[in-house]
Amino acid sequence: MKNLRTAVIFGVLIALALAVGLSTRADAPESVVPSVENTGAQGARALYLYLREGGRTVDAQTTSLESLSSNARTLVIAAPQGRPVSKEEVASLERFVRAGGTLVYLSPRELGKYQAALEDWLRLDSGPLMPASSRGLASTLADAGGTTVDVWLATGPLRGLANLRVSQDRGLRMLHDDAVPLAGLGGAVAVWHRALGSGEIYVLAGADLVENRRLELLDNLRFWDALAARGPLVFDEYHHELAPPPPLSRGIWVFVAQVLVVGLLYAVSRGTRFGAARPLRQERHRSALEYVRSMGWLMRRAKVERELLPELDRSLRQLMQERLGIPLTLTDEDAARAMERGGRDYLDAKADLTRTLAQPDIRPSDYARVARHYAHLERVVTGRESDALDRAA
Structure with a gap:
């Protein structure tokens, strides 16, 4: 009776410890991916919902850019780091822009690491660090890590805009001869423009303008309103996802089969006797x-x-x-x-x-x-x- 009572007490204590362990879960770190599904500070969910609730035609591209819809007017690629844009997709993007489409590419801060093919096509290079500026903000604490850049050439979606709020980081250089800097601060450029065929390309340094935390600062939201007013706007989500691992090759399966066969032979040889057991041999060791x-x-x-x-x-x-x-x-x-x-x-x-x-x-x-x-x-x-x-x- 005493042993039963002790077992019940220990069982209750183990159940309580298991319940507490399951109920206590650490919060997952906030995502830094500028995806339309990310509701965190660096996500783009707020912009996606704002445009859709405002009656704009917005969509998310979840497949390769080679299958981009012909109805799309503007394609937004926001600093993708999950999988690289292939050379075939770059060729598809060039055809899209030459046919009259608008490409808005928000470049990752680390060039040459994630999107080599796309950066080679756009001929991007790292620029100088942007100076600090809090112009236009009610308080310097409203965006502690950001800076205010000036719109130098108010054309296209920047028409009527004066200032944009971006991260105080490095700017970009676009090495095409016909590329035009549209916005920046000091010697650092934040927004580039290049006309290509019947369309145009806008390259931005970083994904700052699309992030939830800076969407309502200065003229950031008006920039996206002007782009969405042109027609259907598509956010590329395909390259935010990690590429699936490659399938196992036939050689690996052959190796696994060989290991299983060798293991089976070892088990049979060690587990089966081919005759009567021999008497244990008594070994006599020499004395000191x-x-x-x-x-x-x-x-x-x-x-x-x-x-x-x-x-x-x-x-x-x-x-x-x-x-x-x-x-x-x-x-x-x-x-x-x-x-x-x-x-x-x-x-x-x-x-x-x-x-x-x-x-x-x-x-x-x-x-x-x-x-x-x-x-x-x-x-x-x-x-x-x-x-x-x-x-x-």
């Missing part, structure tokens, strides 16, 4: 004493190399430096005097080593004798010899 005896036999057969003897002294002097602080540069006599214990033994061991080195042949027994002396000194230096004597006492 056998390894020691083998090493001793190997050393007896091997000849003692003369270089092993000086290595004993070098190792001991290195240990004396590390444990006792006796420098390697001291002579043997000075090093023996610096030792607290075993100084005399060190001189005797060094003399024995020198005599052994002078022999024409060094026997294993000679090397073993010298090695015992130095092993004794190593125990003295490390303190293990004194511990052994203390335990024996």
Whole structure:
């Protein structure tokens, strides 16, 4: 009964935690895409609804620009970054403009990154930074990140307009010889115009004029009223969407099939026995004493190399430096005097080593004798010899 009550309590707590987790959802970041479906500050939903409620003919192009309706009078491409405009679509745009259409291209701020084909056709380049200006605003806080540009040549949809409100960012350069700057501030151009065939092209620096946050500032809305008055106006939505991923190639499917076949063969080979199970093999490992005896036999057969003897002294002097602080540069006599214990033994061991080195042949027994002396000194230096004597006492 007690376990049942505990399980019920834990179940209720888990259900409450799950309910709280599902109900607490973080707000999605505000979209910066200038789409007619975006109701945020940088969207174009307000302009789309304003024109439609005002009786204007507006529509959204959700397919490739190659299928643009022949009834369209003005096409608005607002800084698309989802998918690039293809060369075939650029050719379709040129035919549309030459036939009398109006293209309004609001260029992304980063040139050469999203719409290379379109920018090559329009020959766009980055311009200087626009100066700050709050002319025409009731308060400088009404649009903190913007600036007011002047309409230099009031023609087309800019007829009768004086000022536009845009972002304080870089302007544009249009490198066609027949391109005309229409609006800007200082040396920075915000709006360009180019006549092409029976139609015309307007290129704007950034999507500022179409954004919800700046639509009602200064003469921005009047610019769109003048364009919509010409006839059906179409917003390009197709290039705001991300392109679908490419389909999986046949090679990937073949690779997956090969992996499945290999995995199946591995499962069959590991899971099926082809005979009776063999008894477990008992492996007998060699003892440590056998390894020691083998090493001793190997050393007896091997000849003692003369270089092993000086290595004993070098190792001991290195240990004396590390444990006792006796420098390697001291002579043997000075090093023996610096030792607290075993100084005399060190001189005797060094003399024995020198005599052994002078022999024409060094026997294993000679090397073993010298090695015992130095092993004794190593125990003295490390303190293990004194511990052994203390335990024996």
